[in-house]
Amino acid sequence: MTTLHTGPSDDTTTGRTDAFTLSYSEFDPGEEGLRETLTSTGNGYLCTRGAAEWEDADGVHYPGTYVHGLYNRATTMLGGVPVHNEDLVNLPNWLPLKLRIGGAEVLRLAEVEILEYSHRVDLRSALMTRQIRFRDREGRETELVSRRFASMASMHHAYMEWTITPLNWSGQAEVVSALDGRVTNDGVPRYRQLESDHLRPGSTVFPHPEVMALKVRTRQSEVNIGVAARTLVSTGGRKRDVPRSDFRMADYIQQTLHVELERDVPTTIEKSVALFTSRDPATGDTLLRASRSAARSRPFGAAYAHHRESWERLWQACDLHVFGDDEAQHLLRVHISHILQTCSHNTADLDAGVPARGINGEAYRGHVFWDELFVFPFLTFRLPAVTRSLLMYRYRRQSEARVAAATAGYEGFMFPWQSGSLGTEQTQELHLNPMSGRWDIDLSHNQRHVSAAIFYNVWQYITLTEDTMFLEFRGAEMMLGIARFWSSIAHYSPERQRYEIHGVMGPDEYHEKYPGASEGGLRNNAYTNVFVAWICDIAAHLLDLLPAPQAGAVRARLELRDDEIERWKDMSRRMFVPFHDGIISQFEGYEDLDELDWNSYRAEYGNIQRLDRILKAEGDTPDRYKLAKQADAVMLFFLFSDDELRRVFTRLGYGFADDAAQRTIDYYDQRTSHGSTLSYITHAGVLARFDPDSSWDRFKVALGSDVNDIQGGTTREGIHMGVMSGTVDLIQRFYAGMRVENGMLQIHPNLPRDIDGVSFNMTYLRSPLTVTVMQDSVTVHHRDGVIDSTPVHVCVAGQERMVAVGGEETFSLT
Template identity: 45%
Template sequence: MPGWSVAYDGIDPEKERIRETLCTVGNGYFATRGSAPEAVADAVHYPGTYAAGCYNALTDTVAGREVVNESMVNLPDWLATRLRFGDGPWFDAGSAPLTSYRQTLDLRRGVLVRDLAFRDADGRSTRIVQRRFAHMEFEHVGALQTTVLAEDWSGTLTVRSVLDGESANAGVERYRELSGRHLRVERAEVLDGDTALVETETVQSRLRIAQAIRTRVARDGDGRAPEFRPVADGSLVGHDLIVPLEAGRPVTVEKTATLFTGHDRAISEPAEAAMDWLGRLDGFDALLVRHTRAWRHLWQRCRVDLGRDEEAAEALRLHVFHLLQTVSPNTVGLDAGVPARGLHGEAYRGHVFWDELFVLPALTTRLPHVARSLLGYRHRRLPAARWAARDIGARGAMYPWQSGADGAETSQSVHLNPDSGRWLPDATHLQRHVGLAVAYNVWQYYQASGDREFLVERGAEMVLEIARFFGSIACYDHARDRFTLRGVVGPDEFHTRYPGAETPGIDDNAYTNVMTAWLLERAGALLKMLPTARHAELSEALGLTAEEIELWGHVAQRLYVPFHDDGVISQFAGYDKLDELDWAGLRARHGDIRRLDRVLEAEGDDVNRYKASKQADVLMLFYLLSADELHGLMRRLGYPWEPSSIPRTIEYYLARTSHGSTLSTVVHASVLARSHRREALRYFLEVLRSDVADVQGGTTAEGVHLAAMAGSLDVLQRCFAGVETRGDALHLDPFWPAELGHLEFTMNYREHALTVRINGDRVLVDAVPGGHAPIRVRCRGESALLAPGGRVAFPGSAEGALAGQ
């Protein structure tokens, strides 16, 4: 269907790994990269299957120090299937004399289709069609269907269908010097006539994983059974199926796989569950019907249509598709967070950063139960965050910059600069602002869902403990009569120390300080919202005193925010004293300078010396907070800051940003939406291209940039459509580019399923019938009550009216 598929023709060895990432099929529980079933890990291909929350740690010696790296584990390959025609070699599409080759990802149904044909040296023509999916309803199930048609010849087909237990993590080149064998094979055997089982265990975390496969053959109108020969070669087990081929009569082979781990609920043990499920599952077509229905239900909740730019609409759907393959209703109940690169590859070792700051807005207003589950992941790691705070002499909870299995800090202590080949100290763990993102998401989830039960029982505890942490690390500066936050790293990431300093960290990152003021105010307001009994419980359990709460209020009003002499917010204290960078000279020498830090280090220079940012830092304030909200915060902090300075601040930092992160274009598209709509649209379209075009030169092969994908939907909704959830009302203030025609999307606000349609400056909001109380909708100063099954319209100006309405 037009606009609902992504297709690749031919084989391009240099781009196959990128395509494999973008053609990943997943369901929120596990995902499998889009590699060919016959492919093995080599310079062209990289098969990979990853289960949410499945981590293991290995130890290496790097640059003279012991380094522990925890990674999301690449599991045994269930997809492994090879074909042989007659007595010939095993088929390999990369070396076969192809007459056609197309791979199509069906976004509507979540199915990857591979359709190819070849003519061998004897002039025989053969066509192969393969379909696969990771089942969206039965989250433990994957399936591959292979149909072979001998068009003008007869002979024998051998299908080798196996589970390959010899897997390792080797998908990121800069990690390959480090250990990657995370699994120990405990059991690998052929069972009855058409099934096989592999059990593995992670070598450090001791997580048991069981995978089983079942392979069956169906001939068109022929009931003859194929010959099954067991294959047992160490940890590679399965069957060779020998099937007679007749010209013009297709043969279909169905491979069904199950995957369970020791983390799963409602099972006795993984191997038994894998076999039980396999024995009860229907065939490929019946499974596909249920899988397609589950995707149809998801798209009903997550639909987005752009009127005139079908290419942009398709890219946006691809982003939503991969978001839902990583975090879906199947994620609910799992102990899994938001891996920065999805379940699509091994970059960042599958770690959880602050990416849910960009991901949860899209989920909260579409799949609030999934957003709640992801916030629960953070709540379960509150003890680890408390211990981390205690280890640095602070109170409350300090969430880590990177985490994996248990919420402990997993940031690397050294990192490799591929441009210079040197291992360098890494201080990005000083990004304390992760806790601010967690607290912000708790509050935004409550505003959109009205879920007081979560806020009272779990959300409040997180917000209060994060507030306590920032309140405890705020230092009073007598000379300024203000509080400061020292030794941190901001979202920019380039600046990890002052030039020439031996100790890492910078002081008074403006984003961190202002959002801390926001957090401390929210914590105070939240305490007043709590029921009396819960307030008393938390106060006693946390040891909250009136004096500490009073201190939070004082800090919230006296945090230091650095400014340039012209009133522009300074990224951090001392930023204005850094050197200006010769951007033109660097671009002339290197071309792509997105990763400016690596480029300068390879030249023997240091990015810490310059006014240069990897991505938005100060501008994150305009992304997260409305102009009115930020103005109020600044006023209460005692600064005469005015929203009129926002465009000047944007232009200042835009000129000094290398966009070394895909998140940079997300934030810039957002903050430019009000003042420079065409520039905002350019950045928005760049976000849509980021993975499809692999704009960072090879990074997409290592996994999608999930926050950018979800962020594109957030930019569309929050910035261009102007959707905000605050003050017990749904706010819309659209700045939608006319060149994109109308915008229509579905969303959820306080249990109401809504459809929002914007054309020009006219807005229509329709609600699905139900038994809910009416909601308040506000748009450009107007206000209306929307009842279930009703519609509200904000007509706007005459030229913006919808044609025919």
């Protein structure tokens, strides 16, 4: 079972006590995969799963190391049909440290008697620790403490330290330290019929008596990876020279260290690793670069102190407090730790997007979806340079988005639903249904709304940061190219005198087409059409925000025509939105579908989150029913305020009643299976305005979804970045009620009764702020210390004030 330390816990690495620990007190083979994900060690560049370093990949353990943005493409023949897949590559395993006592077999947990066991991660610094006391078959009792981290201060480095103490014996032991390039992508069972061998052997070398290095190359993308490790032995803080036996092959290299151990005397084994790829700047030969870097690396203690200082600065910017709910407080810190392991300041110089499942597992093949929509609100208020970098991932792939649009018969930029290395569409054409064992046709590439999300992300980044340089030289071009795509995919209906969009899917994902239809896609998905109306209004006036020379340059790069801008203006007033019974229809024709007998399916299957798999396994299809995997039309109320939506609907000539949000949300709440954990985020967010207590119930489900693995095994394949980021966003944007509108920071709290308040640090217009929202008051503190800080205009529940640099303002809510 998971032990969530929400009270004081002893941290033997620092002597301090706090609640920043996620720990497990016994070894459980059935949960080991989940724990490996949750105790990963990452720094925004690389991430390694929390697998025990003495274990190989098997049905229980799965070592995996991944570098942000490093992919390889492979082809599998299924029934004579070539199936192409691009994966975030599992890189050479740098972990192996294996213990052999008195010539016996190498230590395996399954082959010894475990007397004491602890497996924990310090969230303050993503330091993973295993502490075990075991008895082997010869009756020898040994204590082994293993610590490791991926350096946040030196992003190409990772460190491991063993402390071995014989408790009732003395004698000879061997420690095997290795680098293993014989790995494959084998972490997701449903992918195992597909090609998973992505690495080509390169070379191995011992450049120094204490250093070994390995080089491999990805088979298709031709990226060179160099990994080197230095292994040292010490006792009582003094380095020991020990005999070493070397062995190497083209894709595997090891040193065996022969160590004399003395009863009750701790001996330390330290392994320092450097990893470089040919995608990294100033690298050259990756084998040479890694070898030199490993040889020069700091000792474990000094490296950890440097690493921890970097994490402390991140926590100063990113920590968040919930008063009155210790469990929520703890889980939010688990989430923040994992967000920063995937996207930190080390990510800012990479050409990488936001993998939906982080970089500690292989689910979704490491692809970039629309989940960045849920991630950016956390990052932009704290690490805006990282958001900018992640947006540049999209900008650099505009040419592929343009080709994709043209190939489909459209103009502008049509970004893929699943993106990898090049920005081409990586969505599978076939998807394995684990319940039926069949490969079904996958039509989810029709989720064109990913391009709308990218437009939204760019606009939100510019609004929150006022980064005019990005708008002028990158953002405007991307936004207008996306608007051009929506203009070309829409067509004008003379009968309705409105614009329509056909052949797309909404976020729901259960509805891929109409029942019995031969072609994929739906007509007039409401989420898409309303979003496009909003996009077209902004795009039509975007050039007016730019200086004339830059506006002209953007026009020239896009070869933008005046008639396009006029069409955008018209679309912002004439998009068609379907309704039924006064409710926004998920798509045109939704009201004609059958109602599902929800009670019957719950009684038969229990967990019906993945109704699509259940129905297809029965020979049925979700296309026939009024249901949803996750929030679709409801997403509109998650992204936009009521005032903003009212402006859009009014401009379109539709009414927007005061209860429009609540009626629409209630309707779909009864028809949504929440097959994606993002759905709990969305519903918690939209409920916060008129039912904060019910919202908090949904929030708590989302908050525990990864730690508790509520989808029955998915977290072991990688964290859910959207959910983890979304929970933090819910605190700031929905419970604190914080938005940037009308040129000011607006706060309209919706705190649930279950908590006393929240507090968080953020940056707005380069000004560092601490916002504290309690049940009866809001305090905004302007933390001085930034050179170009300025006073901040704040509006709390209708009360407007300027918060001076270094000043503080308290607003009463009574």
